[in-house]
Amino acid sequence: MSMRVYIPRDAAAVAVGADEIAVAFEAVAAKRGIALEIVRTGSRGMCWLEPMVEVATTNGRVAFGPATVEDAASLFDAMMADGPHPLRLGIADELPWLKRQTRLTFKNCGVIDPRSIDDYKAHDGYKGLLRALSLGTDGILDDVTKSGLRGRGGAGFPTGIKWKTVAQTSADQKYIVCNADEGDSGTFADRMIMEGDPFVVIEGMTIAGVAVGATRGYIYIRSEYPHAIVAMNAAIKAARRAGFLGKSVGGSAHAFDMEVRVGAGAYVCGEETSLLESLEGRRGLVRAKPPLPAHQGLFGKPTVINNVLSFAAIPFILDGGAKAYSEFGVGRSRGTMPLQIAGNVKHGGLFEVAFGLTLGEIVDDIAGGTFTGRPVRAVQVGGPLGAYFPRALFDTPFDYEAFAARDGLIGHAGIVVFDDSVDMSKQARFAMEFCAIESCGKCTPCRIGSTRGVETIDKIRKGEQVAANIAVVEDLCNTMKFGSLCALGGFTPYPVMSALKHFPEDFGAPSRLQAAE
């Protein structure tokens, strides 16, 4: 008798006991005398069900969760018998939360063994690269442009244009840099894909290298992600052994190799030029643009720098999927976005879907409201530089332009839900405080303005000269918005001003701003 089970190795699953469950399963198997094969996968992204354990059956993989060590024996027996269990969820692929998604980038995440390049290849892995090798530069650039892919790191810049610029710049050395700094609170898609399907990131970077003529790549991973660092390092080694990295990529005339570099706890190093400074071994001071990294990037050489999810979208696009990709979405937001639903939610996790759902559908319907059961009051979209949305704006469709039109941003698609116990003046204060902590210090509005912002909001919170101090905060926000070199200082006003505008009662100023509208 034998049994194969799948237990995530994803950090979020490990943080709630997945490793202990794997150990407990081994023990039960030994006791029952059954040969057990445990495959440590990534996460399917239904974080409220983690640790979610799946068993292979003739009808497909059957999921159980959230599992605890105490459940291990009864789960094991139910799995062996293909019988009922209170934690039995059903066939994993048929679970409604998964079925409603359009998984293009995350299709293998939680499914395959992230340590096995053979498993990756058995799930369409490296088909995109092989086709890219036959297409050459122009064909690749055509596909990337046609797909409509825009950078998933936050700014939404068209990826095809960026790659074309680097391809057209001649140099003795070019670089591919993957931005895996994922500093935005409420986001974890980069982490999940690195841990659950690292080869898709490597393949995307390799295709970029072939397209623009770059032979070296770096993936800069934040130090807060030790599991992702291990997973990427293991995958890079495996790709090298299999001949997909090295002097002759996939047997072609193209050379491309890459390595992991680890950040050191600076949020601003997610900003692309700061990241390049950091890779070069300096303080992460933001560079003035121009020159663009595409012209003078890492070590002054032409450099493609993209977010993890941008690279991870590429293999699907190059595997004949460019048109299909572009047919998803709305307006100028094409394709799918891996939403990350977090904070005080009933159903949190990763939900990949075409652009265009409304914020209300995401929060009320997909996330199922709060886990505290209290009403949703505010939703911060796009990380610490993103605006807070009140219920009144829940009709905003998830789309770059629609969010910008409402003084917000989708950023890296982190969605953090707060219930009605939230104090929005405290959240505004935190936005300023975070900016003060993380400012690279290059521009005065960001460095000094944020500290003044904290002090002034403290006065407001104490009820001191509320109207006058609100005016000071608005002034500071204006100065920061227009006088900052990068979006850390420039966008911190979004959470602050949105809190003031939509939740004035939390600042002891009931109607002032509403009246001004």
Add this chain to the structure above:
Amino acid sequence: MAAYEPWSAPKALQIIDELKSLEGPALPILHAMQEAFGYVPEPAIPMIAEALTLSRAEVHGVVTFYHDFRSEPAGKRVLKLCRAEACQAAGGDALAARAEAALGIPIGHTTADGRVTFEPIYCLGLCATAPSAMLDGRVVGRLNESRLDALVTEAKQ
């Protein structure tokens, strides 16, 4: 819990020699120093500066710029509690206050007996199983009062 070696110039030289031929070797070297010694000892700075033909001030500037690099050894255990928004939304503020009370120090400090360094961290990417923490290298999610208390007790041991 990590066991660190006492400062040793030959060990530091060995680290530098192993890594200095990398492109952009400064951060890898500093990480390796911290992994070996638990912090970046002051005497390592002129050694790194010389090997990379930088000024001492430049190397010092790099060490102080990044939150990760320590100029002093930390406590025996390092407990990091996520203080970013998703964890705030899930009750993180109250947990931070509870941990401060249990440890008898404000966040950002080390207990007087040198056992625990308690630090804020801004997002561990575990935002859908919030609130989150990390004890040395181990991640812990879905914190509530009892899970936090157990973690603090473990850290203090």
